[in-house]
Amino acid sequence: MAVEIERKFLVTSDGFKKEASTSYSIQQGFLNSHKERTVRVRLKEDKGYLTIKGKSSNDGLSRFEWEKEITRVEAENLLELCEESIIDKKRYEVKYGSHTFEVDEFYGNNDGLIIAEVELQSKNETFERPNWLGKEVTGDIKYYNSQLSKQPFKNWKE
Template identity: 70%
Template structure:
């Protein structure tokens, strides 16, 4: 499956009042090579194993495969992950016909808030809410796999 998404920094927390869902996510990377990443994730009581391929040149699309696993299996696999484990809360916000996933990071990435919107095509139009900031699509330092290697707190 090909994933097409755009990624933005978030400039205010107004999105929280519009969110219809809030989920805590813990994730780590078994492999964070830019050619392919292998991610272990726990969302509430469910585990997931995800493989992502290399991004397109413009950073908008890449191959993604995901399989649900037990929370217990995910907890065991997290112990094998590269440093650092990502801890975040995901807010889901509907804006017109699109759902934005807004991640508020904690721990070593405290202070970083990123919104993503998945699209059907690379040139699909969507409404940008006023809380969206600078677009960072394709900037790999904002990929979760890179945030685990070089956390936001070390950028300053």
């Protein structure tokens, strides 16, 4: 069990791609996407994960997270039980300063959306901002993957 502290940002260019140390495909679905807790199934290349996340703090910076690795077959089977709209994305890991940014480029119903997250040790921790990092959206639930599965980016009004 752990408390996850992270900040989330929109990405303004694809400059992160040439700075990425690694990238991989992710498919994920939600067995439960209630605002008090989410239960996520993720298939990351050949590994599966089952993750439970609690309700976010008022500022959106932290929440309880528990994760367990499961087999690829178990993840594939659980994805069949998930709520509608599986999230499909490519994740890029970008080391910048003393932090690693996880940048998600979404496909399918969320095509065109790119979000970067940085995990922190404390809510007040400072970090260097890459030039492709845009507006902060920490705490804005419409950018949570559980919400993107229900209200995809393609349906947003400008």
